[in-house]
Amino acid sequence: MSESMFKKVFLRFCLLFLLIIVVKTTPLKKSKKNILESCHIKGQIVYPNNSKYTQDVTSENTRVTFNPAAIVYASNVEDVQNTVKCAKSLNLTITARSGGHSYEEYSIFGDIVLDVTNLNQIDINNNTKTAVIGSGNRLGPIYYKLSQDGFFIPAGSCPSVGISGHALGGGIGLYARKFGTASDNILSIDIVNANGSLITANANQNEDLFYALRGGGSNSYGVVTSFTFKLHPTPPKVTSFKFQYDLSKIQTVFNAINKLGLTITDDMTFSMVMDPSSDTPLELDGVYQGIKKNAQKDLENFISLSKPTSTNFFEESLFSSVVRWSFESVNETMKPTHHPNKFKAKSFLIKPPGLSSKGIQSIKNFTSKTPKDCPTFAIFDLFGGAINRVAADETAFVHRNILYGIQLYMGLNGDSTTNKKCVDQINNFGTNYQKSFNITNSYQNYIDKDLDNWQTRYYGSNYQKLVSVKKKFDPDNFFHFPQSI
Numbered sequence: 001m002s003e004s005m006f007k008k009v010f011l012r013f014c015l016l017f018l019l020i021i022v023v024k025t026t027p028l029k030k031s032k033k034n035i036l037e038s039c040h041i042k043g044q045i046v047y048p049n050n051s052k053y054t055q056d057v058t059s060e061n062t063r064v065t066f067n068p069a070a071i072v073y074a075s076n077v078e079d080v081q082n083t084v085k086c087a088k089s090l091n092l093t094i095t096a097r098s099g100g101h102s103y104e105e106y107s108i109f110g111d112i113v114l115d116v117t118n119l120n121q122i123d124i125n126n127n128t129k130t131a132v133i134g135s136g137n138r139l140g141p142i143y144y145k146l147s148q149d150g151f152f153i154p155a156g157s158c159p160s161v162g163i164s165g166h167a168l169g170g171g172i173g174l175y176a177r178k179f180g181t182a183s184d185n186i187l188s189i190d191i192v193n194a195n196g197s198l199i200t201a202n203a204n205q206n207e208d209l210f211y212a213l214r215g216g217g218s219n220s221y222g223v224v225t226s227f228t229f230k231l232h233p234t235p236p237k238v239t240s241f242k243f244q245y246d247l248s249k250i251q252t253v254f255n256a257i258n259k260l261g262l263t264i265t266d267d268m269t270f271s272m273v274m275d276p277s278s279d280t281p282l283e284l285d286g287v288y289q290g291i292k293k294n295a296q297k298d299l300e301n302f303i304s305l306s307k308p309t310s311t312n313f314f315e316e317s318l319f320s321s322v323v324r325w326s327f328e329s330v331n332e333t334m335k336p337t338h339h340p341n342k343f344k345a346k347s348f349l350i351k352p353p354g355l356s357s358k359g360i361q362s363i364k365n366f367t368s369k370t371p372k373d374c375p376t377f378a379i380f381d382l383f384g385g386a387i388n389r390v391a392a393d394e395t396a397f398v399h400r401n402i403l404y405g406i407q408l409y410m411g412l413n414g415d416s417t418t419n420k421k422c423v424d425q426i427n428n429f430g431t432n433y434q435k436s437f438n439i440t441n442s443y444q445n446y447i448d449k450d451l452d453n454w455q456t457r458y459y460g461s462n463y464q465k466l467v468s469v470k471k472k473f474d475p476d477n478f479f480h481f482p483q484s485i
C-alpha cells in the first residue's frame with residue numbers, strides 16, 4: 001500500500017492498528033452462570049476465562065474498554081428473547097452489539113453483551129422493492145448483496161460499521177442528499193422488548209416506538225432483530241469526484257459551500273477532509289447520481305466559486321463508488337474485518353449560513369497544531385437535500401436544518417499519559433468551540449461521553465417525546481448505558 005493510500009485509509013477511519021489490551025473481568029457467580037446456561041440459548045456464550053474472550057471483547061475503539069461477564073452470540077430471534085428474559089431474572093444488564101463501532105464502546109457496556117452478528121439475513125423482495133435486513137449485518141455486505149439485485153440503501157462509507165447502531169442513530173453517507181439518512185429509509189423494525197417479547201414498530205403498529213427508534217434507538221428500547229428497508233434501484237451510472245484545494249485558500253472553499261451548499265443539486269453529496277499534515281491537506285470527495293457529463297455541468301458553478309487546484313471525475317457503478325470511498329479492496333468491502341484502534345472524536349453540526357471565517361480558521365489551527373502522537377483531522381459532511389426535507393419532529397433524528405457536519409477526529413498513538421493529555425485537549429477545544437460559535441447540535445452516532453448537555457445536542461426538542469416513549473416501552477430502564485434515553 002502506498003503512503004498516500006495508507007493516509008487515505010486512516011482518514012476514513014479504517015486503519016489497522018493491532019494492539020494487545022489487558023481486560024479486567026467481572027466473572028459471573030457460578031450460580032448465575034448455571035442459570036444462564038440453562039436458558040435455552042442455542043448460540044455460543046463466551047466467558048472471561050475463554051481464550052476467545054479478549055479478542056471478542058475488543059471493539060473498534062480500544063481507547064475505552066468494559067468487562068462484560070458474558071458475550072452471547074444469538075443464533076436466532078428466540079435466543080435474543082431467551083437472553084433478555086434470563087438476564088432480567090438474574091438481575092443482569094444487557095447491551096446489544098451489532099458492528100461494535102460505538103465511539104465510546106457502549107455496545108460492551110452491560111453485564112451481558114448480546115451480539116446479533118448471526119442475525120444476518122438479507123431477504124430482498126423485488127416486487128415491493130423492500131428488503132428485510134437482519135440486525136447483525138454490516139454495511140459492506142449490505143451494499144454488495146443489494147447491488148446484485150440492482151438495489152441499494154443510503155448509508156455510511158465504512159464497510160465494517162453495523163447496520164443497527166448506524167441506522168438507529170441516523171446514518172449519513174455519500175448518497176444522503178438524494179435519498180436521506182439510513183433511518184429515513186426504514187419501513188419497519190422488529191425488536192425484542194424488555195419483557196422478552198418480539199414486537200413490530202412501523203407506521204401502523206407502535207408508531208411512537210417507530211418514531212423513537214429512527215434516531216434515538218440504540219440500546220434504549222430493546223434489541224432490534226431486523227429492519228425492513230425501502231430499496232432504491234441503482235442508477236445505471238454514478239460519478240465519483242475528487243477535488244483538491246490549496247489549504248491557504250480555505251476561506252474561498254467555504255464561501256462557496258456556505259453560499260451554494262443548500263441549493264446545489266440533490267444528486268450530489270460530498271464530504272471534505274482537512275488534514276494539514278497530509279500531502280493532500282484539503283480534499284473534497286463526493287458522489288453524483290448520474291453520468292460524468294451531467295456531474296461536470298451541475299457542479300460547474302460550485303467549481304468556479306470554490307476554485308479547486310485539481311478536479312477528477314470517475315463514472316462508475318454505484319457499488320464501485322462504495323468500494324472507492326471505503327478506501328478498501330472489493331474483498332474487504334464485501335467481507336469486512338475489524339480494525340481496532342484508539343481515537344477520540346467531536347461532532348459539531350453547523351446550521352446555515354455556515355461558519356464564520358474565524359470558525360473555520362479555528363478548526364484549521366487546531367488540526368495544524370496537535371502533537372505528533374495525536375494526529376487530528378476534520379471531516380465536513382454536506383447536509384441539505386433529502387436529509388433536510390424531513391420535518392425535525394417526524395422521527396427522532398432532529399438534525400434537519402443543518403448545512404454541514406464537522407467531525408474532529410483525533411488518533412491516539414502515544415502512551416496512556418500522552419493520550420490522556422490529547423483527549424483533554426480535544427475535549428477543551430470542543431467545549432470552547434461550541435460556546436464561541438454557538439453550536440448546539442451534535443451527531444448521536446459520533447457518541448461522546450464527554451459532551452455536555454448531550455440530551456439537547458443529540459435530540460433537541462425531540463428528547464421529551466423520547467423519554468415518554470421510554471417510559472411506555474421500558475419503564476424499569478432495563479436497557480441503558482451512560483447516554484441512553
Ligand SMILES: Cc1cc2nc3c(=O)[nH]c(=O)nc-3n(C[C@H](O)[C@H](O)[C@H](O)COP(=O)(O)OP(=O)(O)OC[C@H]3O[C@@H](n4cnc5c(N)ncnc54)[C@H](O)[C@@H]3O)c2cc1C
Nearest residue numbers: 013098099100101102107156157162165166172218219224
Ligand atoms: C470506522 C467508523 C466509520 C464510521 N462511518 C460512519 C459514516 O460514514 N456515517 C455515519 O453516519 N456514521 C459513521 N460511523 C458511526 C457509526 O454509525 C456509529 O458508531 C454506529 O453506532 C455504529 O454502529 P454499530 O452497530 O457498528 O456499533 P455497536 O457498537 O454495535 O452499536 C452502537 C450502539 O447501538 C446499540 N445497538 C447495537 N445493536 C443494536 C441492536 N440490535 N438493537 C438495539 N441497539 C443496538 C449498541 O448497544 C450501542 O449503543 C462510523 C464509525 C466508525 C467507527
